[in-house]
Amino acid sequence: MARIIGGLAVSHTPTIGFAVDHDKQQEAAWAPIFQSFEPIRTWLQANQPDVLFYIFNDHVTSFFFDHYSAFTLGVDDHYGVADEGGNPRDLPAVGGHAALSRHIGQSLMADEFDMSFFRDKPLDHGFFSPMSALLPCAEGWPVQIVPLQVGVLQLPIPTARRCYKLGQALRRAIESYPEDLKVAIVATGGVSHQVHGERCGFNNPDWDAQFIELLVNDPQQLTEMTLAEYATLGGMEGAEVITWLIMRGALSATVERKHQSYYLPSMTGIATLLLENLDQGVPAPVSERHRQHMQHQLAGIEQLTGTYPYTLERSAQGYRLNKFLHRLIEPQWRERFLAEPEALYEEAGLDEAERDLLRRRDWRGLIHHGVIFFVLEKLGAVLGVSNLDIYAAMRGQSLDDFMKTRNQQVRYSVAGKASR
Ligand code: FE
Numbered sequence: 001m002a003r004i005i006g007g008l009a010v011s012h013t014p015t016i017g018f019a020v021d022h023d024k025q026q027e028a029a030w031a032p033i034f035q036s037f038e039p040i041r042t043w044l045q046a047n048q049p050d051v052l053f054y055i056f057n058d059h060v061t062s063f064f065f066d067h068y069s070a071f072t073l074g075v076d077d078h079y080g081v082a083d084e085g086g087n088p089r090d091l092p093a094v095g096g097h098a099a100l101s102r103h104i105g106q107s108l109m110a111d112e113f114d115m116s117f118f119r120d121k122p123l124d125h126g127f128f129s130p131m132s133a134l135l136p137c138a139e140g141w142p143v144q145i146v147p148l149q150v151g152v153l154q155l156p157i158p159t160a161r162r163c164y165k166l167g168q169a170l171r172r173a174i175e176s177y178p179e180d181l182k183v184a185i186v187a188t189g190g191v192s193h194q195v196h197g198e199r200c201g202f203n204n205p206d207w208d209a210q211f212i213e214l215l216v217n218d219p220q221q222l223t224e225m226t227l228a229e230y231a232t233l234g235g236m237e238g239a240e241v242i243t244w245l246i247m248r249g250a251l252s253a254t255v256e257r258k259h260q261s262y263y264l265p266s267m268t269g270i271a272t273l274l275l276e277n278l279d280q281g282v283p284a285p286v287s288e289r290h291r292q293h294m295q296h297q298l299a300g301i302e303q304l305t306g307t308y309p310y311t312l313e314r315s316a317q318g319y320r321l322n323k324f325l326h327r328l329i330e331p332q333w334r335e336r337f338l339a340e341p342e343a344l345y346e347e348a349g350l351d352e353a354e355r356d357l358l359r360r361r362d363w364r365g366l367i368h369h370g371v372i373f374f375v376l377e378k379l380g381a382v383l384g385v386s387n388l389d390i391y392a393a394m395r396g397q398s399l400d401d402f403m404k405t406r407n408q409q410v411r412y413s414v415a416g417k418a419s420r
Pocket of ligand 1: 012126189190240
């Protein structure tokens with residue numbers, strides 16, 4: 001079974017990444033940051049977690065306001081470095097434990113947390129700034145990750161209480177994963193700072209110390225606080241520190257504090273904290289019951305022949321082809337698809353099986369492959385094939401035979417007026 005070996009929290013200011021990239025670890029202004037990270041580096045090296053469950057917030061880099069979500073779980077098998085305006089940092093992509101991500105996603109949804117899921121998105125300094133100070137990466141990162149992006153920039157955002165409860169659900173999720181994995185929970189962000197408006201530059205070291213004391217010993221108290229109270233005490237952007245409650249919620253009620261430090265060089269209090277659980281994992285029957293609870297909504301669905309629930313597994317399997325077909329919503333892409341399909345297959349890196357399915361317009365085979373129907377109807381619109389033709393083909397019937405099963409003999413597609 002997977003088990004949580006500890007929780008750590010670190011600030012994620014871009015200064016940390018800057019200091020790493022410019023070899024400033026030994027300079028007087030920067031050295032305290034790295035000294036404060038050192039015990040955590042040593043702990044990571046000694047304990048060798050297989051996976052870091054890594055809680056961070058993006059800074060309007062990969063997650064913009066055209067679709068902003070509260071709790072977004074990465075389900076990819078690798079994550080690259082984002083370009084935040086001056087080219088990406090020279091760091092390798094980090095591997096993702098996609099199977100654990102899917103398990104956690106399913107578990108959290110079963111526990112009524114309405115998650116979003118992401119892939120194909122690079123991560124910004126919220127993730128890589130502390131990551132590059134915690135672990136060596138010259139020969140590739142020594143761990144896999146499961147990233148959780150928390151949307152804390154556009155209000156309304158989750159409450160402190162919701163973050164803590166998510167952490168408690170996260171513990172159930174991780175401890176019910178059947179593979180033997182050592183998982184450490186990483187929280188990043190905070191502590192006190194404000195980077196906008198006339199109050200810009202606000203800090204409150206006393207509150208930072210009090211917050212960490214409460215986080216370790218009495219986290220329930222922190223769940224009672226409003227966002228305005230967090231902003232009053234720790235600055236508006238400092239309120240992102242509520243994400244530390246996710247980490248704390250995933251640990252046992254009592255914890256041992258292995259390391260703590262604080263340094264305020266410029267705009268943001270840079271705090272580090274390392275906690276270990278003081279209890280054992282949950283008894284095996286409890287985990288087994290939780291796994292059954294996770295399966296409850298889909299129990300029996302395998303008996304529906306000719307039905308392919310679009311799970312995260314299917315989504316991962318069909319992603320490349322779905323992405324290719326989704327781009328048919330772009331006029332230029334569909335023009336090129338009609339004019340030079342083979343060149344487009346090549347450009348999109350489709351494998352031979354995927355190309356073959358498209359060449360043969362194998363609607364049923366595409367579904368089996370993991371393609372979702374709603375990009376097939378886009379393909380139909382581009383090709384001048386009606387939805388009814390696609391339905392008939394998926395059932396292995398002629399259009400006429402399929403039409404006989406409908407009340408009205410109508411044909412339609414999602415194509416607009418100017419299409420073929
Ligand atoms: Fe931040």
